[in-house]
Amino acid sequence: MSSSAERDFVHAHLDDLHADLDAWLRIPSISADPAHADDVAASAEWLAAALRRVGFPTVEVWPTPGAPAVFAEWPSADAGAPTALVYGHHDVQPVDPPELWTHPAFEPTLVEGPDGPELHARGACDDKGNIAFHLLAIRAHLAATGRDTPAVTVKLLVEGEEESGSPHFADLLTAQADRLRCDVVVVSDTGMAAPDTPSVVTAMRGLADAEITLRGPAVDLHSGSFGGAVPNPLHALATLLAGLHDAEGRVTLPGFYDRVRPLTDRERDLMGRVPFDEAAWLAGPAASRVATGETGYSTLERVGARPTAEVNGMWGGYSGPGHKTIVPAEAHAKITFRLVADQVPADLGDQVRAWVAAHLPEGIEADVHVPAGGVSPCASDLDHPAMDVLLGSIARAFDTTPDRVLFTREGGSGPEADLADVLGAPLLFLGAGLPTDRIHSPDERVLLPMLYRCAEATAHLWRDLAAVPFPAR
């Protein structure tokens, strides 16, 4: 066990972390539910007050057309000190169905688990826990180093709409780009591979979505009079979607893989070192006897490092009781694509349209809607000197060496690419979540020792990032 002043401070002040979490988690800041708009606002005000209490000299609640974000800044007094911007969110997922919760979702409850004390509540991990440890971390950094100001300028931007798709986030970034200027972004909204397996996320996937409508007859037709002799859009849709993947599980859109950066041997080696119990993973919510997917890739690579196409919804014709003997006029499907570097969401429109056009049977018309926007994939630069500092900070907090901190990939998508793009800064991921934390599900929890370790790691990070030679801005 290596010790440090940072760790000592953290462990001497755990009650503060517990008290902060208990108060904040009682605020049901569900951004998707308009009935909770006041709670989301209260959550922002709670965080702003907590940041002021900790000592941040600048704390502001930034309104948006939706839910408010919280901004804070604690400048370093050191000339030329770099700036780090922490990203996270203070809104939470809905609790439905409440009856599946062992303890009420907004009454934080301590549960002694096999890996240590767990705190159960909606938002305990995603994402209030990940922000709460920063309140303790900067105090530990200052106390351990005897400084009045942090070694790097620390900014926080904690939005209130992440669980609703961050609809106003890119605009906020653009409007406030000057205030948010930074040398590195520290994303605290992810996690690690396992309690005893410190790791950093190195990439998140992007997202694009398409809605396809196929039209056949002008009206629903009597199947006794027309069936078997005119094109049925449901048959056409089934055939189209059956061809979305080839026999190797690859997506068949023309050009889909053109910009995909191949996984390097090093990346595959790094992913292969992450402990992963596939049987346990399949036995979880998937409840599946088998893993499927793209030939030649592991399950972790498929869900984290390779692009995918998933039909999320399909409908058309009659779905009521009994039967209705029709050839329906229309058929519909919703598809989302997960993208990896260097795919561009804006390319998907042409790809989907070309794919549909190439496979449309005669007599069927197609309407393809691919919304502008989408989410770009994002990735950390494994060779950036700031990455070495992050690995070192985590290694110290987990009593290990930097080479034993593993690299993982996040299969989901978020506004992190916007941060990197708008602010022009590299991304580091430092989060306390675990795959077993049941985020978005009943009985969400956080493993408290993960918060303690991330608070310590952050304190090390603020100290050591100061020495990184970031390029001049």
Add this chain to the structure above:
Amino acid sequence: MSSSAERDFVHAHLDDLHADLDAWLRIPSISADPAHADDVAASAEWLAAALRRVGFPTVEVWPTPGAPAVFAEWPSADAGAPTALVYGHHDVQPVDPPELWTHPAFEPTLVEGPDGPELHARGACDDKGNIAFHLLAIRAHLAATGRDTPAVTVKLLVEGEEESGSPHFADLLTAQADRLRCDVVVVSDTGMAAPDTPSVVTAMRGLADAEITLRGPAVDLHSGSFGGAVPNPLHALATLLAGLHDAEGRVTLPGFYDRVRPLTDRERDLMGRVPFDEAAWLAGPAASRVATGETGYSTLERVGARPTAEVNGMWGGYSGPGHKTIVPAEAHAKITFRLVADQVPADLGDQVRAWVAAHLPEGIEADVHVPAGGVSPCASDLDHPAMDVLLGSIARAFDTTPDRVLFTREGGSGPEADLADVLGAPLLFLGAGLPTDRIHSPDERVLLPMLYRCAEATAHLWRDLAAVPFPAR
């Protein structure tokens, strides 16, 4: 122009037919709408009164658990005279959408059309027009032959739930089999190929339906965490349904064609003589640029004489606004099969289950529901001596020769097979409808000269059927 006493009587009493139709069509006997239950009952009572007025000595309204049927019988005084049972229905389709009607659906309106006077109203053709001509036909038969009773015993069974799937019809037939005993069934619920093309329907298709549910994950999964690595039931359903037909347009259920009686050269020759403007047919409600279907068969054969499989509905996952990034837990489809002689609806359960089992990807569970029952296909015997009498009767009414009366097939399905099966009698089809009559649609109409000719044909039929040597019962 051949003349006859039957035609003279019909043309001398057209006002009676017009008055009957005007009164009956004003009763909105929509069986599918419980709010119109009283109207359906009033329609039955109207018909019963009309049959008594015409002279039927026995007229009864038969209640069912649903809407009432009307039964009438006029025995022939001739010893050993055969018995004919007329089948039809007095209920009608809903009118939705009422704003698409040129004239109110239940205010019968005379319109002078290119082929003669048309009567526009819901039910004008389907099926009140087809029953109303029988009221005049039996009077013409008696007057022309100078008889007090018909040459054959004439029975009518006019049900009130045909547009609701005849849910209580088979039970009614079984319960009243003694009263309904007959040597031949005359179905008056179909039509002819064109105003100048007298024809008889020789077959109707059967029907079986199946609902398929595919299950994948235990719950809807986050597609960023699981997509591309576990089986997606929507992908499985699309692949399954894409294989419902082979490249030749044939249905791929194992054994599906085993009992299909091949079309004979004579049947195909007879169908080929029916005038059919495929371009006009496609340009109608189908609004299709192309005809599709089973290789080696004409469009008329595909919709009338060959079995088909049609996906009527398909659904699963998310269909709301925007996107929802899930791998859904379930996917569903509804399929109906049109059957031809000698297919058996009860065979479809095993066929569908075997087909699904053979094509189910690993990790997907299937639940196949094939309701008991279904509708059997039915057909006339082209070589039955009663068929010659029918052709001769129609030929006289249309001023042509029996060899110029064409044979058509009805692609839809109805309770006619139950009549043939329960009563053990051959089927003849005599109806005044036309493909252009817009039954089930706004502006339904009947071409009045078709009713006049069918009334005359029926009068000839009652006279000449007496000479047919039906087997002893």
